[in-house]
Amino acid sequence: MIGFEDxxxxxxxxxYLQILLYIKRGAAAGAIVDGDELPSRRMLSALLGVxxxxxQKAYKMLEDEGLIASHxxxxxxxxxxxxxxxxxxxxxxxxxxxxMARSFRQMGLSKEEAxxxxxxxxx
Amino acid sequence: MIGFEDxxxxxxxxxYLQILLYIKRGAAAGAIVDGDELPSRRMLSALLGVxxxxxQKAYKMLEDEGLIASHxxxxxxxxxxxxxxxxxxxxxxxxxxxxMARSFRQMGLSKEEAxxxxxxxxx
Amino acid sequence: MIGFEDxxxxxxxxxYLQILLYIKRGAAAGAIVDGDELPSRRMLSALLGVxxxxxQKAYKMLEDEGLIASHxxxxxxxxxxxxxxxxxxxxxxxxxxxxMARSFRQMGLSKEEAxxxxxxxxx
Amino acid sequence: MIGFEDxxxxxxxxxYLQILLYIKRGAAAGAIVDGDELPSRRMLSALLGVxxxxxQKAYKMLEDEGLIASHxxxxxxxxxxxxxxxxxxxxxxxxxxxxMARSFRQMGLSKEEAxxxxxxxxx
DNA sequence: GTGGTCTAGACCACC
DNA sequence: GTGGTCTAGACCACG
Numbered sequence: 287m288i289g290f291e292d293x294x295x296x297x298x299x300x301x302y303l304q305i306l307l308y309i310k311r312g313a314a315a316g317a318i319v320d321g322d323e324l325p326s327r328r329m330l331s332a333l334l335g336v337x338x339x340x341x342q343k344a345y346k347m348l349e350d351e352g353l354i355a356s357h358x359x360x361x362x363x364x365x366x367x368x369x370x371x372x373x374x375x376x377x378x379x380x381x382x383x384x385x386m387a388r389s390f391r392q393m394g395l396s397k398e399e400a401x402x403x404x405x406x407x408x409x
Numbered sequence: 410m411i412g413f414e415d416x417x418x419x420x421x422x423x424x425y426l427q428i429l430l431y432i433k434r435g436a437a438a439g440a441i442v443d444g445d446e447l448p449s450r451r452m453l454s455a456l457l458g459v460x461x462x463x464x465q466k467a468y469k470m471l472e473d474e475g476l477i478a479s480h481x482x483x484x485x486x487x488x489x490x491x492x493x494x495x496x497x498x499x500x501x502x503x504x505x506x507x508x509m510a511r512s513f514r515q516m517g518l519s520k521e522e523a524x525x526x527x528x529x530x531x532x
Numbered sequence: 533m534i535g536f537e538d539x540x541x542x543x544x545x546x547x548y549l550q551i552l553l554y555i556k557r558g559a560a561a562g563a564i565v566d567g568d569e570l571p572s573r574r575m576l577s578a579l580l581g582v583x584x585x586x587x588q589k590a591y592k593m594l595e596d597e598g599l600i601a602s603h604x605x606x607x608x609x610x611x612x613x614x615x616x617x618x619x620x621x622x623x624x625x626x627x628x629x630x631x632m633a634r635s636f637r638q639m640g641l642s643k644e645e646a647x648x649x650x651x652x653x654x655x
Numbered sequence: 656m657i658g659f660e661d662x663x664x665x666x667x668x669x670x671y672l673q674i675l676l677y678i679k680r681g682a683a684a685g686a687i688v689d690g691d692e693l694p695s696r697r698m699l700s701a702l703l704g705v706x707x708x709x710x711q712k713a714y715k716m717l718e719d720e721g722l723i724a725s726h727x728x729x730x731x732x733x734x735x736x737x738x739x740x741x742x743x744x745x746x747x748x749x750x751x752x753x754x755m756a757r758s759f760r761q762m763g764l765s766k767e768e769a770x771x772x773x774x775x776x777x778x
Numbered sequence: 779g780t781g782g783t784c785t786a787g788a789c790c791a792c793c
Numbered sequence: 794g795t796g797g798t799c800t801a802g803a804c805c806a807c808g
Contacts, residue, residue: 298430300799300800301800302799311515315517315518317517326780336800336801339799340800346782360807362780379516382509387531388415389509394440395438404510404523404527407506460791460793461792462792463790538760538761544669544672546805547806548806557761558761558763560762563761583808585807586805589805624762625762625772628758630776634661635680650755651766695796706786707786709784714796727792727797728793728794728795729795731796
Protein backbone atom coordinates (compact mmCIF):
# COMPACT_ATOMS: atom_id res chain seq x y z
CA MET A 287 0.00 0.00 0.00
CA ILE A 288 1.39 3.33 -1.06
CA GLY A 289 1.78 5.68 1.89
CA PHE A 290 1.22 9.40 1.77
CA GLU A 291 3.14 10.28 4.89
CA ASP A 292 5.36 12.82 3.14
CA UNK A 293 2.51 14.45 1.30
CA UNK A 294 2.12 18.12 2.16
CA UNK A 295 -0.55 20.15 0.48
CA UNK A 296 0.58 23.34 -1.24
CA UNK A 297 -1.45 26.26 -2.58
CA UNK A 298 -1.49 27.58 -6.09
CA UNK A 299 -1.45 24.16 -7.72
CA UNK A 300 -4.65 22.09 -8.14
CA UNK A 301 -4.85 19.40 -5.50
CA TYR A 302 -5.41 16.62 -8.02
CA LEU A 303 -2.17 17.61 -9.78
CA GLN A 304 -0.29 17.50 -6.50
CA ILE A 305 -1.55 13.99 -5.83
CA LEU A 306 -0.65 12.96 -9.38
CA LEU A 307 2.82 14.45 -9.03
CA TYR A 308 3.38 12.82 -5.67
CA ILE A 309 2.73 9.40 -7.16
CA LYS A 310 4.85 10.05 -10.23
CA ARG A 311 7.71 11.23 -8.07
CA GLY A 312 7.45 8.16 -5.91
CA ALA A 313 7.51 5.98 -9.02
CA ALA A 314 10.50 7.87 -10.39
CA ALA A 315 12.28 7.46 -7.06
CA GLY A 316 11.56 3.76 -6.79
CA ALA A 317 9.57 4.24 -3.59
CA ILE A 318 6.52 3.09 -5.55
CA VAL A 319 6.98 -0.04 -7.62
CA ASP A 320 5.05 -2.12 -10.10
CA GLY A 321 2.08 -3.90 -8.52
CA ASP A 322 1.88 -1.57 -5.53
CA GLU A 323 -1.61 -1.08 -4.20
CA LEU A 324 -3.06 2.43 -4.15
CA PRO A 325 -5.19 3.62 -1.26
CA SER A 326 -8.86 3.73 -2.18
CA ARG A 327 -10.39 7.06 -3.11
CA ARG A 328 -12.29 7.20 0.16
CA MET A 329 -9.31 6.37 2.29
CA LEU A 330 -6.96 8.81 0.63
CA SER A 331 -9.50 11.61 0.43
CA ALA A 332 -10.17 11.23 4.15
CA LEU A 333 -6.43 11.20 4.87
CA LEU A 334 -5.79 14.34 2.82
CA GLY A 335 -8.99 16.07 3.85
CA VAL A 336 -10.25 16.52 0.30
CA UNK A 337 -13.21 15.28 -1.72
CA UNK A 338 -13.09 11.72 -3.08
CA UNK A 339 -13.59 13.14 -6.56
CA UNK A 340 -10.36 15.08 -6.33
CA UNK A 341 -8.47 11.87 -5.70
CA GLN A 342 -10.52 10.19 -8.42
CA LYS A 343 -9.42 12.78 -10.93
CA ALA A 344 -5.75 12.19 -10.20
CA TYR A 345 -6.22 8.41 -10.40
CA LYS A 346 -8.16 8.72 -13.64
CA MET A 347 -5.40 10.72 -15.29
CA LEU A 348 -2.79 8.25 -14.15
CA GLU A 349 -4.93 5.42 -15.50
CA ASP A 350 -5.30 7.23 -18.84
CA GLU A 351 -1.53 7.49 -18.89
CA GLY A 352 -1.27 3.77 -18.21
CA LEU A 353 0.37 4.02 -14.80
CA ILE A 354 -2.61 2.61 -12.90
CA ALA A 355 -4.94 -0.32 -13.50
CA SER A 356 -8.40 0.07 -11.95
CA HIS A 357 -11.24 -2.40 -11.77
CA UNK A 358 -14.63 -1.68 -10.15
CA UNK A 359 -14.90 -3.29 -6.77
CA UNK A 360 -11.18 -4.09 -6.67
CA UNK A 361 -8.10 -2.25 -5.55
CA UNK A 362 -6.18 -0.08 -8.00
CA UNK A 363 -2.67 -1.21 -8.75
CA UNK A 364 0.40 0.53 -10.12
CA UNK A 365 1.61 -0.58 -13.53
CA UNK A 366 5.26 0.36 -13.96
CA UNK A 367 7.83 -0.97 -16.36
CA UNK A 368 11.43 0.12 -16.72
CA UNK A 369 10.78 2.35 -19.72
CA UNK A 370 8.01 4.21 -17.94
CA UNK A 371 10.08 4.75 -14.83
CA UNK A 372 12.97 6.09 -16.86
CA UNK A 373 10.63 8.45 -18.69
CA UNK A 374 9.13 9.73 -15.46
CA UNK A 375 12.53 10.30 -13.94
CA UNK A 376 13.63 12.33 -16.91
CA UNK A 377 10.47 14.42 -17.23
CA UNK A 378 10.03 15.19 -13.56
CA UNK A 379 13.61 16.09 -12.83
CA UNK A 380 13.98 18.45 -15.75
CA UNK A 381 10.71 20.26 -14.99
CA UNK A 382 11.36 20.68 -11.31
CA UNK A 383 14.92 21.79 -11.58
CA UNK A 384 14.13 24.31 -14.26
CA UNK A 385 11.26 25.77 -12.22
CA MET A 386 13.50 25.92 -9.18
CA ALA A 387 16.32 27.65 -11.00
CA ARG A 388 13.87 30.17 -12.42
CA SER A 389 12.48 30.98 -8.97
CA PHE A 390 15.90 31.51 -7.50
CA ARG A 391 16.97 33.77 -10.32
CA GLN A 392 13.79 35.81 -9.97
CA MET A 393 14.69 36.31 -6.35
CA GLY A 394 18.06 37.61 -7.43
CA LEU A 395 20.10 34.80 -5.97
CA SER A 396 23.41 33.67 -7.39
CA LYS A 397 23.96 30.01 -8.06
CA GLU A 398 26.17 29.77 -4.98
CA GLU A 399 23.55 31.33 -2.76
CA ALA A 400 20.91 29.00 -4.17
CA UNK A 401 23.02 25.95 -3.50
CA UNK A 402 23.70 27.14 0.03
CA UNK A 403 19.99 27.64 0.66
CA UNK A 404 19.09 24.23 -0.68
CA UNK A 405 21.74 22.78 1.57
CA UNK A 406 20.41 24.66 4.58
CA UNK A 407 16.79 23.66 4.14
CA UNK A 408 17.42 20.11 3.00
CA UNK A 409 15.95 18.51 6.10
CA MET B 410 10.04 50.77 -14.16
CA ILE B 411 9.83 47.16 -13.16
CA GLY B 412 10.79 44.86 -16.02
CA PHE B 413 9.25 41.47 -16.65
CA GLU B 414 12.07 40.05 -18.73
CA ASP B 415 12.51 36.92 -16.63
CA UNK B 416 8.81 36.24 -16.36
CA UNK B 417 7.93 32.84 -17.73
CA UNK B 418 4.35 31.68 -17.58
CA UNK B 419 3.77 28.31 -15.96
CA UNK B 420 0.58 26.34 -15.90
CA UNK B 421 -1.20 24.79 -12.98
CA UNK B 422 -1.03 28.09 -11.13
CA UNK B 423 -3.46 30.98 -11.80
CA UNK B 424 -1.78 33.66 -13.88
CA TYR B 425 -2.64 36.49 -11.52
CA LEU B 426 -0.88 34.58 -8.73
CA GLN B 427 2.19 34.13 -10.89
CA ILE B 428 2.33 37.86 -11.52
CA LEU B 429 1.88 38.58 -7.85
CA LEU B 430 4.57 36.09 -6.96
CA TYR B 431 6.96 37.51 -9.53
CA ILE B 432 6.71 40.95 -7.98
CA LYS B 433 7.04 39.64 -4.45
CA ARG B 434 10.10 37.65 -5.40
CA GLY B 435 11.69 40.68 -6.98
CA ALA B 436 10.97 42.69 -3.85
CA ALA B 437 12.40 39.97 -1.64
CA ALA B 438 15.51 39.81 -3.79
CA GLY B 439 16.05 43.55 -3.88
CA ALA B 440 15.57 43.74 -7.63
CA ILE B 441 12.43 45.75 -6.95
CA VAL B 442 12.79 48.56 -4.44
CA ASP B 443 10.63 51.14 -2.71
CA GLY B 444 9.25 53.73 -5.12
CA ASP B 445 9.72 51.62 -8.22
CA GLU B 446 7.14 52.20 -10.87
CA LEU B 447 4.90 49.41 -12.06
CA PRO B 448 4.00 49.02 -15.74
CA SER B 449 0.45 50.09 -16.48
CA ARG B 450 -2.21 47.38 -16.52
CA ARG B 451 -2.57 47.75 -20.24
CA MET B 452 1.13 47.66 -20.98
CA LEU B 453 1.82 44.62 -18.83
CA SER B 454 -1.16 42.70 -20.14
CA ALA B 455 0.06 43.30 -23.68
CA LEU B 456 3.60 42.25 -22.74
CA LEU B 457 2.49 39.03 -21.08
CA GLY B 458 -0.24 38.29 -23.59
CA VAL B 459 -2.99 38.06 -20.99
CA UNK B 460 -6.20 39.90 -20.30
CA UNK B 461 -5.95 43.30 -18.57
CA UNK B 462 -8.37 42.02 -15.93
CA UNK B 463 -5.88 39.37 -14.93
CA UNK B 464 -3.16 41.95 -14.34
CA GLN B 465 -5.67 44.15 -12.56
CA LYS B 466 -6.42 41.31 -10.17
CA ALA B 467 -2.76 40.87 -9.23
CA TYR B 468 -2.28 44.62 -8.74
CA LYS B 469 -5.43 44.83 -6.64
CA MET B 470 -4.19 42.11 -4.30
CA LEU B 471 -0.79 43.77 -3.95
CA GLU B 472 -2.53 47.03 -3.21
CA ASP B 473 -4.74 45.38 -0.60
CA GLU B 474 -1.59 43.99 0.97
CA GLY B 475 -0.08 47.46 1.02
CA LEU B 476 2.78 46.73 -1.37
CA ILE B 477 1.49 49.07 -4.06
CA ALA B 478 0.15 52.59 -3.93
CA SER B 479 -2.16 53.51 -6.79
CA HIS B 480 -3.52 56.95 -7.40
CA UNK B 481 -6.22 57.64 -9.92
CA UNK B 482 -4.73 58.84 -13.18
CA UNK B 483 -1.23 58.31 -11.85
CA UNK B 484 1.35 55.58 -11.95
CA UNK B 485 1.34 52.75 -9.44
CA UNK B 486 4.37 52.69 -7.19
CA UNK B 487 5.90 50.05 -4.98
CA UNK B 488 5.72 50.67 -1.24
CA UNK B 489 8.42 48.68 0.49
CA UNK B 490 9.89 49.22 3.94
CA UNK B 491 12.52 47.13 5.62
CA UNK B 492 10.05 45.15 7.69
CA UNK B 493 8.00 44.20 4.64
CA UNK B 494 11.04 43.16 2.64
CA UNK B 495 12.30 41.03 5.48
CA UNK B 496 8.91 39.37 5.78
CA UNK B 497 8.73 38.64 2.05
CA UNK B 498 12.24 37.24 2.02
CA UNK B 499 11.47 34.92 4.86
CA UNK B 500 8.14 33.74 3.51
CA UNK B 501 9.16 33.24 -0.08
CA UNK B 502 12.60 31.79 0.38
CA UNK B 503 11.73 29.43 3.17
CA UNK B 504 8.54 28.17 1.51
CA UNK B 505 10.02 27.67 -1.91
CA UNK B 506 13.21 26.04 -0.84
CA UNK B 507 11.45 23.72 1.52
CA UNK B 508 9.01 22.70 -1.24
CA MET B 509 11.87 22.06 -3.63
CA ALA B 510 13.84 20.05 -1.14
CA ARG B 511 10.75 17.96 -0.49
CA SER B 512 10.22 17.35 -4.21
CA PHE B 513 13.77 16.20 -4.67
CA ARG B 514 13.63 13.89 -1.67
CA GLN B 515 10.39 12.39 -2.98
CA MET B 516 12.18 11.61 -6.20
CA GLY B 517 14.80 9.77 -4.23
CA LEU B 518 17.65 12.21 -4.78
CA SER B 519 20.43 12.76 -2.28
CA LYS B 520 21.38 16.31 -1.35
CA GLU B 521 24.54 16.00 -3.42
CA GLU B 522 22.63 14.88 -6.50
CA ALA B 523 20.15 17.72 -6.08
CA UNK B 524 22.91 20.30 -5.82
CA UNK B 525 24.61 18.87 -8.88
CA UNK B 526 21.37 19.04 -10.87
CA UNK B 527 20.68 22.60 -9.82
CA UNK B 528 24.17 23.47 -10.97
CA UNK B 529 23.64 21.76 -14.30
CA UNK B 530 20.30 23.40 -15.06
CA UNK B 531 21.17 26.83 -13.72
CA UNK B 532 21.13 28.57 -17.07
CA MET C 533 -43.01 -17.25 -12.53
CA ILE C 534 -42.54 -13.83 -14.08
CA GLY C 535 -40.48 -14.00 -17.23
CA PHE C 536 -38.07 -11.35 -18.39
CA GLU C 537 -37.99 -12.29 -22.04
CA ASP C 538 -38.85 -8.82 -23.32
CA UNK C 539 -36.46 -7.06 -21.01
CA UNK C 540 -33.94 -5.00 -22.92
CA UNK C 541 -31.40 -3.00 -21.01
CA UNK C 542 -31.22 0.69 -21.90
CA UNK C 543 -28.61 3.15 -20.78
CA UNK C 544 -29.10 6.51 -19.24
CA UNK C 545 -31.46 5.05 -16.67
CA UNK C 546 -30.26 3.17 -13.55
CA UNK C 547 -30.64 -0.56 -14.01
CA TYR C 548 -32.59 -1.07 -10.81
CA LEU C 549 -35.14 1.46 -12.04
CA GLN C 550 -35.45 -0.36 -15.33
CA ILE C 551 -36.17 -3.61 -13.52
CA LEU C 552 -38.69 -1.88 -11.29
CA LEU C 553 -40.33 -0.26 -14.27
CA TYR C 554 -40.47 -3.52 -16.19
CA ILE C 555 -42.40 -5.18 -13.39
CA LYS C 556 -44.72 -2.24 -12.93
CA ARG C 557 -45.45 -2.15 -16.63
CA GLY C 558 -46.22 -5.84 -16.64
CA ALA C 559 -48.57 -5.36 -13.71
CA ALA C 560 -50.25 -2.42 -15.39
CA ALA C 561 -50.70 -4.46 -18.55
CA GLY C 562 -52.05 -7.51 -16.80
CA ALA C 563 -49.13 -9.69 -17.90
CA ILE C 564 -48.19 -9.91 -14.23
CA VAL C 565 -51.02 -10.72 -11.83
CA ASP C 566 -51.59 -11.06 -8.13
CA GLY C 567 -49.75 -14.03 -6.62
CA ASP C 568 -47.24 -14.34 -9.43
CA GLU C 569 -43.88 -15.58 -8.33
CA LEU C 570 -40.78 -13.48 -8.87
CA PRO C 571 -37.48 -15.03 -9.94
CA SER C 572 -34.98 -15.23 -7.09
CA ARG C 573 -32.46 -12.41 -6.82
CA ARG C 574 -29.68 -14.73 -7.86
CA MET C 575 -31.51 -16.17 -10.82
CA LEU C 576 -32.62 -12.84 -12.21
CA SER C 577 -29.22 -11.23 -11.76
CA ALA C 578 -27.67 -14.11 -13.71
CA LEU C 579 -30.30 -13.82 -16.41
CA LEU C 580 -29.83 -10.07 -16.83
CA GLY C 581 -26.10 -10.14 -16.35
CA VAL C 582 -26.11 -7.65 -13.49
CA UNK C 583 -25.07 -7.67 -9.88
CA UNK C 584 -27.45 -9.37 -7.39
CA UNK C 585 -27.40 -6.16 -5.34
CA UNK C 586 -28.92 -4.30 -8.24
CA UNK C 587 -31.84 -6.74 -8.41
CA GLN C 588 -32.12 -6.64 -4.66
CA LYS C 589 -32.50 -2.87 -4.79
CA ALA C 590 -35.39 -3.08 -7.26
CA TYR C 591 -37.14 -5.78 -5.21
CA LYS C 592 -36.64 -3.79 -2.03
CA MET C 593 -38.31 -0.74 -3.54
CA LEU C 594 -41.22 -2.80 -4.83
CA GLU C 595 -41.58 -4.36 -1.39
CA ASP C 596 -41.53 -0.94 0.27
CA GLU C 597 -44.25 0.09 -2.13
CA GLY C 598 -46.29 -2.97 -1.16
CA LEU C 599 -46.21 -4.61 -4.58
CA ILE C 600 -44.14 -7.57 -3.42
CA ALA C 601 -44.42 -9.80 -0.37
CA SER C 602 -41.16 -11.47 0.63
CA HIS C 603 -40.82 -14.05 3.36
CA UNK C 604 -37.47 -15.25 4.63
CA UNK C 605 -36.49 -18.46 2.95
CA UNK C 606 -39.53 -18.33 0.73
CA UNK C 607 -40.37 -17.06 -2.72
CA UNK C 608 -41.32 -13.46 -3.35
CA UNK C 609 -44.85 -13.01 -4.60
CA UNK C 610 -46.63 -10.17 -6.32
CA UNK C 611 -49.36 -8.45 -4.32
CA UNK C 612 -51.73 -6.70 -6.68
CA UNK C 613 -55.26 -5.56 -6.00
CA UNK C 614 -57.53 -3.74 -8.39
CA UNK C 615 -56.83 -0.33 -6.94
CA UNK C 616 -53.09 -0.75 -7.29
CA UNK C 617 -53.33 -1.99 -10.84
CA UNK C 618 -55.54 0.91 -11.80
CA UNK C 619 -53.08 3.34 -10.24
CA UNK C 620 -50.11 1.81 -12.06
CA UNK C 621 -51.94 1.84 -15.36
CA UNK C 622 -52.78 5.46 -15.00
CA UNK C 623 -49.33 6.56 -13.87
CA UNK C 624 -47.32 4.57 -16.35
CA UNK C 625 -49.44 4.96 -19.41
CA UNK C 626 -50.14 8.63 -19.01
CA UNK C 627 -46.55 9.55 -18.19
CA UNK C 628 -44.97 7.50 -20.92
CA UNK C 629 -47.33 8.45 -23.67
CA UNK C 630 -47.15 12.11 -22.81
CA UNK C 631 -43.33 11.96 -22.83
CA MET C 632 -43.33 10.21 -26.18
CA ALA C 633 -45.77 12.61 -27.74
CA ARG C 634 -43.60 15.47 -26.53
CA SER C 635 -40.48 13.90 -28.02
CA PHE C 636 -42.14 13.47 -31.37
CA ARG C 637 -43.45 17.00 -31.41
CA GLN C 638 -39.99 18.31 -30.55
CA MET C 639 -38.70 16.49 -33.58
CA GLY C 640 -41.24 18.27 -35.69
CA LEU C 641 -43.41 15.29 -36.48
CA SER C 642 -47.12 15.52 -37.08
CA LYS C 643 -49.42 13.12 -35.30
CA GLU C 644 -49.94 11.22 -38.52
CA GLU C 645 -46.21 10.81 -39.11
CA ALA C 646 -45.72 9.63 -35.54
CA UNK C 647 -48.43 7.02 -35.85
CA UNK C 648 -46.97 5.82 -39.13
CA UNK C 649 -43.54 5.48 -37.56
CA UNK C 650 -44.86 3.59 -34.57
CA UNK C 651 -46.57 1.26 -36.98
CA UNK C 652 -43.38 0.77 -38.98
CA UNK C 653 -41.17 0.03 -35.97
CA UNK C 654 -43.67 -2.01 -34.01
CA UNK C 655 -41.82 -5.29 -34.37
CA MET D 656 -31.68 32.49 -29.41
CA ILE D 657 -32.85 28.94 -28.85
CA GLY D 658 -35.84 28.80 -26.54
CA PHE D 659 -36.49 26.09 -24.01
CA GLU D 660 -40.20 26.70 -23.58
CA ASP D 661 -41.15 23.10 -24.33
CA UNK D 662 -38.48 21.64 -22.11
CA UNK D 663 -39.92 19.48 -19.36
CA UNK D 664 -37.59 17.75 -16.96
CA UNK D 665 -38.06 13.99 -16.57
CA UNK D 666 -36.66 11.61 -13.98
CA UNK D 667 -34.58 8.55 -14.60
CA UNK D 668 -32.46 10.18 -17.27
CA UNK D 669 -29.47 12.42 -16.44
CA UNK D 670 -30.40 16.06 -16.83
CA TYR D 671 -27.45 16.85 -19.09
CA LEU D 672 -28.63 14.12 -21.47
CA GLN D 673 -32.11 15.57 -21.50
CA ILE D 674 -30.72 18.97 -22.44
CA LEU D 675 -28.54 17.40 -25.10
CA LEU D 676 -31.46 15.46 -26.50
CA TYR D 677 -33.70 18.50 -26.50
CA ILE D 678 -31.24 20.39 -28.67
CA LYS D 679 -30.66 17.46 -31.00
CA ARG D 680 -34.38 17.00 -31.43
CA GLY D 681 -34.82 20.66 -32.20
CA ALA D 682 -32.06 20.45 -34.79
CA ALA D 683 -33.59 17.35 -36.31
CA ALA D 684 -36.95 19.08 -36.44
CA GLY D 685 -35.58 22.23 -38.01
CA ALA D 686 -36.68 24.35 -35.05
CA ILE D 687 -32.98 24.95 -34.38
CA VAL D 688 -30.93 25.94 -37.40
CA ASP D 689 -27.31 26.64 -38.28
CA GLY D 690 -25.97 29.77 -36.62
CA ASP D 691 -28.61 29.85 -33.90
CA GLU D 692 -27.43 31.29 -30.63
CA LEU D 693 -27.54 29.12 -27.54
CA PRO D 694 -28.52 30.56 -24.16
CA SER D 695 -25.50 31.01 -21.89
CA ARG D 696 -24.82 28.40 -19.25
CA ARG D 697 -25.93 30.76 -16.50
CA MET D 698 -29.11 31.77 -18.21
CA LEU D 699 -30.20 28.27 -19.11
CA SER D 700 -29.21 26.79 -15.75
CA ALA D 701 -31.28 29.46 -14.01
CA LEU D 702 -34.19 28.81 -16.34
CA LEU D 703 -34.12 25.05 -15.77
CA GLY D 704 -33.27 25.28 -12.10
CA VAL D 705 -30.09 23.24 -12.39
CA UNK D 706 -26.39 23.86 -11.88
CA UNK D 707 -24.47 25.69 -14.61
CA UNK D 708 -22.13 22.71 -14.83
CA UNK D 709 -24.97 20.44 -15.83
CA UNK D 710 -25.67 22.69 -18.81
CA GLN D 711 -21.96 22.95 -19.46
CA LYS D 712 -21.68 19.18 -19.70
CA ALA D 713 -24.41 19.00 -22.33
CA TYR D 714 -22.87 21.85 -24.31
CA LYS D 715 -19.42 20.29 -24.07
CA MET D 716 -20.65 17.00 -25.48
CA LEU D 717 -22.42 18.77 -28.32
CA GLU D 718 -19.25 20.71 -29.02
CA ASP D 719 -17.20 17.51 -29.04
CA GLU D 720 -19.70 16.19 -31.56
CA GLY D 721 -19.23 19.31 -33.64
CA LEU D 722 -22.77 20.63 -33.27
CA ILE D 723 -21.76 23.69 -31.27
CA ALA D 724 -18.96 26.24 -31.60
CA SER D 725 -17.91 27.88 -28.33
CA HIS D 726 -15.46 30.70 -27.72
CA UNK D 727 -14.57 32.11 -24.30
CA UNK D 728 -16.29 35.39 -23.68
CA UNK D 729 -18.56 34.93 -26.67
CA UNK D 730 -21.89 33.30 -27.32
CA UNK D 731 -22.07 29.66 -28.36
CA UNK D 732 -23.50 29.02 -31.78
CA UNK D 733 -25.06 26.01 -33.45
CA UNK D 734 -23.12 24.47 -36.33
CA UNK D 735 -25.47 22.45 -38.50
CA UNK D 736 -25.07 21.27 -42.06
CA UNK D 737 -27.47 19.17 -44.08
CA UNK D 738 -25.60 15.94 -43.52
CA UNK D 739 -25.60 16.38 -39.77
CA UNK D 740 -29.27 17.20 -39.65
CA UNK D 741 -30.12 14.15 -41.69
CA UNK D 742 -28.01 11.97 -39.41
CA UNK D 743 -29.67 13.38 -36.28
CA UNK D 744 -33.10 12.83 -37.72
CA UNK D 745 -32.34 9.24 -38.51
CA UNK D 746 -30.68 8.41 -35.19
CA UNK D 747 -33.18 10.11 -32.95
CA UNK D 748 -36.30 8.82 -34.64
CA UNK D 749 -35.15 5.20 -34.70
CA UNK D 750 -34.08 5.27 -31.03
CA UNK D 751 -37.21 6.93 -29.77
CA UNK D 752 -39.67 4.87 -31.71
CA UNK D 753 -37.99 1.63 -30.79
CA UNK D 754 -37.99 2.57 -27.09
CA MET D 755 -41.61 3.57 -27.32
CA ALA D 756 -42.67 0.37 -29.06
CA ARG D 757 -40.83 -1.65 -26.42
CA SER D 758 -42.57 0.17 -23.58
CA PHE D 759 -45.97 -0.38 -25.08
CA ARG D 760 -45.34 -4.05 -25.67
CA GLN D 761 -44.13 -4.48 -22.08
CA MET D 762 -47.39 -2.99 -20.96
CA GLY D 763 -49.20 -5.60 -22.97
CA LEU D 764 -50.73 -3.22 -25.46
CA SER D 765 -51.56 -4.16 -29.02
CA LYS D 766 -50.40 -1.93 -31.83
CA GLU D 767 -53.91 -0.61 -32.26
CA GLU D 768 -54.21 0.28 -28.59
CA ALA D 769 -50.82 1.99 -28.70
CA UNK D 770 -51.79 4.08 -31.68
CA UNK D 771 -55.04 5.03 -30.01
CA UNK D 772 -53.22 6.12 -26.87
CA UNK D 773 -50.71 8.17 -28.77
CA UNK D 774 -53.58 9.83 -30.55
CA UNK D 775 -55.39 10.54 -27.30
CA UNK D 776 -52.42 12.09 -25.52
CA UNK D 777 -51.01 13.97 -28.50
CA UNK D 778 -51.71 17.43 -27.14
C1' DG E 779 -15.92 -2.23 0.95
C1' DT E 780 -14.38 -0.78 -4.39
C1' DG E 781 -14.37 2.46 -8.68
C1' DG E 782 -17.50 5.46 -11.76
C1' DT E 783 -20.85 9.21 -12.67
C1' DC E 784 -24.09 13.13 -11.92
C1' DT E 785 -25.14 17.36 -9.89
C1' DA E 786 -23.59 21.39 -7.48
C1' DG E 787 -21.06 25.80 -6.36
C1' DA E 788 -17.08 28.66 -6.62
C1' DC E 789 -13.30 30.46 -9.07
C1' DC E 790 -10.40 31.66 -13.23
C1' DA E 791 -9.42 33.89 -17.74
C1' DC E 792 -11.46 36.38 -21.25
C1' DC E 793 -14.61 39.89 -24.05
C1' DG F 794 -21.34 39.41 -19.25
C1' DT F 795 -18.97 34.74 -21.61
C1' DG F 796 -16.97 29.75 -21.45
C1' DG F 797 -13.65 26.60 -18.76
C1' DT F 798 -11.94 24.24 -14.55
C1' DC F 799 -11.53 22.65 -9.70
C1' DT F 800 -13.52 21.00 -5.62
C1' DA F 801 -17.40 18.95 -3.35
C1' DG F 802 -21.11 15.50 -2.07
C1' DA F 803 -24.36 12.03 -3.24
C1' DC F 804 -25.64 8.11 -5.80
C1' DC F 805 -25.00 3.92 -8.82
C1' DA F 806 -23.07 -0.69 -10.08
C1' DC F 807 -20.07 -4.04 -8.56
C1' DG F 808 -17.14 -7.67 -5.61
